[in-house]
Amino acid sequence: MLHTLQNDRLKLEVSPQFGAGITGFSTLRDSGEWLPLMRHTLLEHLQSGKTGNFSSYILMPYSNRIRNAHFRFAGQDYPLKPNNREGTARHGDVFSKPWTTIMQDARAASYRIDSRDFSDFNFPFPFVGTVTYRLEKMTLLIQLELQNVGSSPMPAGMGIHPYFNRFIPSSQEATLEFGAGGYYQVPADLMPTGGPIPVPPELDFSSARAAGGQKLDTVYAGWNGVAHLRWESLGLALEIAADPIFSHFVAYTHYDGTLALEPVTHATDGFNLMEQGVENTGVKVLEPGESMDGTIRMRVQSLT
Numbered sequence: 001m002l003h004t005l006q007n008d009r010l011k012l013e014v015s016p017q018f019g020a021g022i023t024g025f026s027t028l029r030d031s032g033e034w035l036p037l038m039r040h041t042l043l044e045h046l047q048s049g050k051t052g053n054f055s056s057y058i059l060m061p062y063s064n065r066i067r068n069a070h071f072r073f074a075g076q077d078y079p080l081k082p083n084n085r086e087g088t089a090r091h092g093d094v095f096s097k098p099w100t101t102i103m104q105d106a107r108a109a110s111y112r113i114d115s116r117d118f119s120d121f122n123f124p125f126p127f128v129g130t131v132t133y134r135l136e137k138m139t140l141l142i143q144l145e146l147q148n149v150g151s152s153p154m155p156a157g158m159g160i161h162p163y164f165n166r167f168i169p170s171s172q173e174a175t176l177e178f179g180a181g182g183y184y185q186v187p188a189d190l191m192p193t194g195g196p197i198p199v200p201p202e203l204d205f206s207s208a209r210a211a212g213g214q215k216l217d218t219v220y221a222g223w224n225g226v227a228h229l230r231w232e233s234l235g236l237a238l239e240i241a242a243d244p245i246f247s248h249f250v251a252y253t254h255y256d257g258t259l260a261l262e263p264v265t266h267a268t269d270g271f272n273l274m275e276q277g278v279e280n281t282g283v284k285v286l287e288p289g290e291s292m293d294g295t296i297r298m299r300v301q302s303l304t
Contacts, residue, residue, distance in 0.1 A: 001015075001016070001017065002014065002015055002023060002046075003015075003016060003101070003104055003109050005106065005107055005108065005109060005133060005134075005135050006106065006107070006135070007106075007107050007135045007136075007137070008028070009027055009028050009137070009138055009300065010025075010026070010027055010028070010135045010138065010139075010140060010300065011024070011025070011026045011027075011028070011034065012024070012025050012133055012135060012140060013025075013041075013055075014109060014111075014133060015046065015054070016098065016099050016100070016101050016111055017049070017098050017099075018046075018049040018051050018054070018095075018096070018098070019051045019054075019057050019058055019094055019095035019096060019097060019099065020058060020094075020099040020111040020113070020131050021051050021054040021055070021056060021057040021058065021095060022038065022054060022055045022056035022057070022133075022162065023041035023046060023054055023055055024036065024038065024040060024041060024055055025037050025038040025055055025056070025140065025162075025298075027138075027236075027300045035168050035169070035234075035236070036165055036168065037164060037165065037168070037238055037298075037300070038055035038056060038162055038163055038164055038165065039055055039163040039164070039165055039256065039258045040055070041053065041054050041055050049096070051095045051096060052095075055162065055163060056160055056161060056162035056163065057091070057095040057160070057161050058092075058094055058095055058129070058131055058144070058158070058159075058160055058161075059091050059092050059094075059095070059157075059158055059159040059160060059161055059262070059264060060092045060094045060127075060129045060144070060146055060157075060158045060159075061092055061094075061115075061123055061125070061127050061129070061146055061154075061156050061157065061158065062091075062092050062155075062156070062157040062158075062266070062270065062271065063091065063092070063157050063158065063159040063161075063248075063250075063262070063264040063265070063266065063268075064090065064091065064219065064250065064264070064267075064268040064269070064270075065086070065088040065089070065090045065190065065191060065268050065269060066080060066088055066089040066090070066269055066271060066272070067088060067191050067269045067272055068087060068088065069081060069082040069083075069087060069088055069089040071155075071269075071271040071272050071275070072271070072272060072275040073154075073155050073271055073275060074153065078124045080122050080123070080124075081122050083122065086189070088191075089122065091161065092123070092158075093115075093121055093122040093123055094113050094129055095161075097113060097118060097121075098113075099111035099112060099113045099131075100112045100113070102130075103132075107134065107135045107136075108132065108133065108134040108135070109132070109133050110130065110131070110132040110133075111130070111131050111132075112128065112129070112130050113128070113129045113130075114126075114127075114128045114149070115127050115128070115129075116149070125148065125150050125152070125154035125155075126148075126149050126150045127146055127147060127148055127149055127150070127154065127156070127286075128146075128147045128149050129144070129145065129146050129147075129158075130143075130144070130145040130146075130147075131143065131144055131145075138299055138300045138301070139297055139298065139299040139300070140297070140298040140299075141295055141296070141297050141298075142160060142295065142296045142297075142298070143293065143294070143295045143296075144158050144159075144160070144293060144294055144295075144296075145291055145292070145293040146158050146286070146291065146292050146293070147286070147289070147290070147291040148286035148287065148288055148289065148290055148291075149288075149289070150288060151288050152288065153285050153286065153287050153288070154285070154286050155270075155271045155274070155283050155284070155285055155286075156283070156284045156285070156286045156292060157264065157265045157266040157270060157282065157283055157284065158264070158265055158292070158294075159246065159248075159250075159262055159263055159264030159265060160262060160263060160264075160296060161260060161262050162260065162261060162262070163254060163256075163258040163259070163260050164229055164238070164258060164259050164260075164261060165258055165259075166210075166211070166212050166257060166258060166259050167257070168231055168234060168236070170233075170234070171231045171233050171234045171236075172231070172232065172233040173210045173212055174210070174211075174229045174230060174231045174259070175208040175209055175210055175211075175228075175229070175230045175232065176205050176208065176209065176210070176211045176227065176228070176229060176251070176259070176261075177205055177206070177207065177208035177209075177227065177228040177230075178205050178206070178220075178223065178224065178226060178227035178228070178249060179205075179206050179223070179224040179226075180199060180220035180221065180222055180223050180224065180249060181196070181199075181220075181221060181222025181223075182195075182196030182197055182198055182199060182220070182221045182222055183196055183197065183199050183203055183218055183219065183220045183221065184196055184197075184218075184219045184221065184267055184268065185197055186219075186268075190217055190268065191268060191269050192219070192267060192268055192269060192273065194273075194278060195221075195273075195278045195279060195280065195281075196220075196221035196222065196267075196280075199220070202214065203216075203218055205251070208228065208230060211251065211253060211259055212253060212257075212259070214253070215253055216251045216252055216253045217250075217252045217253075218250065218251050218252070219248060219249075219250050219264075219267055219268050220248060220249045220250070220251070221247065221248055221267065221280065221282075222247065222280075223242075223246070223247060223248055223249035223263070225241060225242050225243070225244060225246065226239065226240070226241050226242075227239075227240040227249065227261055228240075229259075229261070230303065232303065235302060235303040235304040236300070236301075236302065236303065237300070237301040237302075237303050238298060238299070238300055238301070239297075239298070239299045239301060240261060240263065240296065240297070240298055241296070241297045241299070242263040242294065242295070242296045242297070243294040243295050243296075244294075245265055245284075245292065245293075245294040246263040246264060246265055246294055246296065247265060247266075247280075247282045248263075248264045248265065248266055248267055248282050249261070249262065249263060249264070250262035250264060263296050264282075265282045265283075265284065265292070265294070266281050266282030266283045266284075267281045267282055267283075270282060270283040271283060
């Protein structure tokens with residue numbers, strides 16, 4: 001079952017059953033045509049729950065990869081179950097689980113997940129996650145909250161993994177623009193071994209340019225909290241703005257031709273990097289009962 005949120009200009013579809021993930025996000029043009037800003041979720045993926053092929057999914061209680069599906073925290077080892085062919089643990093475990101609807105109306109909905117409800121949950125610390133989607137005029141707001149409901153401190157992180165269309169029907173390729181203080185240089189396994197370094201010219205998007213001409217799978221640090229996608233030929237733009245807790249930003253060119261732009265709170269393998277003494281990983285340590293939260297705003301804009 002899908003939940004559809006809609007106002008005069010925006011439409012959002014969400015699947016509570018599969019990670020409270022987004023299955024479509026579109027804007028209405030003056031011509032009466034709905035334009036898909038995120039990639040379309042195919043019916044076969046909806047039916048099978050292949051959330052990795054959704055329009056967007058939630059990353060919690062960490063984002064990106066954990067090396068060898070194993071991390072150290074406060075001097076102790078915590079093995080996880082690998083959930084991909086690389087042998088890493090990736091993107092947390094909430095994207096594959098059903099969420100409970102706690103509120104829904106025509107323009108907003110909230111969902112909740114409690115890791116204690118699942119005997120097979122792939123994380124050693126209990127937590128509760130909440131997401132609220134809300135449409136306000138030309139803006140989609142996504143609010144995330146993560147609470148430690150255990151009796152000991154836990155490492156934590158969160159974010160979203162949306163896939164945007166580089167090409168919308170009748171458009172030329174979108175340009176991408178954002179600022180960042182550094183990036184994590186990685187070997188072939190995409191796992192950083194140290195802190196961020198200055199961004200090289202080929203990975204610099206401080207001036208708008210097309211992203212599709214190169215392969216990106218890059219984690220940026222010190223993100224300035226704003227990114228712009230512009231479909232100039234359509235006179236259409238999308239501004240992604242996030243609270244400061246989302247200090248990191250991932251840009252990834254998918255083989256299906258879409259562009260993943262991910263506001264996240266921490267670096268790839270951030271738990272292990274923090275344990276090794278790397279500074280400013282973005283990982284939060286939540287005390288028992290403590291929460292972290294933040295909001296991401298996606299505002300549709302006209303360039304004409």
